[in-house]
Amino acid sequence: MGATTGIKWTDSTYNSWWGCTKVGPACDDCYAEGTDKRAGGGHWGHGAERRLLSEKARNEPFRWQRQADAFEAEYARRRRVFTLSMGDLFDNEVPSRWRSDHMHTMEMCDRLDWQVCTKRVSNLSKMSLPGWKKGGWPKHIGVLVTVVTQKEAERDLPRLLDLKTAYNIPWVGVSNEPAQEWIDWSPFLDWTVYGTALDWLIFGGKSGGNWKDRPFSLDWAREARQQCTFFGTAFFFKQVAAFRPTDDMIPADLLVRQCPLGGRA
């Protein structure tokens, strides 16, 4: 967690707790679990108690909110905050009080553009604050779902698009990381299919010591980028598959880093 991060599509990360349970193929080499293990561990898996962070850490967004004028003067845009990077906002095993406090913090810090990233979109409806579901979804909070297989896309993206319409979520997107097979995104980018569409697609290859364990092709990214261009969706190429990916490994035609609502990285 921190005011700065190496994750290219955001400015800062925010966690009020650590801990999670693996729920799909994108969780296999969860970097957050590795970070937790290095700090003593014990907060991953069914039945493992999650770790509530200190009050000072939990209040960090209020500091960023107070600094919003200076941030916007420097970057000519609002600060983007990814949450949670060390767990999942819609984790069933998190005490509901922690989650509601976390959501109230997000709601109050309205000078920040929040990027909720979840692998549990099916819990969003039952776990979001009641006011958000009754026409009050905050306009500074968007939702990203991680999808790495065609099967997950077909299961989760229709749900996400239904929620976008039902709660008037300002933008929704998909994080395709680590990319490991070709996925046809077109039904979810085309407004005529579900009455609304994804606003953002982030593509990224696997990194770290096991980066060769999964198939990877830059052609998947090229095709996804073409589909996004055709339907007017923001596309963001995060990284190639490599042990330590760097921007100079990205082919020039794929170095595209757009953000939803017309923003650029």
Ligand code: SF4
């Ligand atoms: S949902 Fe995210 S934090 Fe939780 S185990 Fe999977 S990759 Fe890790």
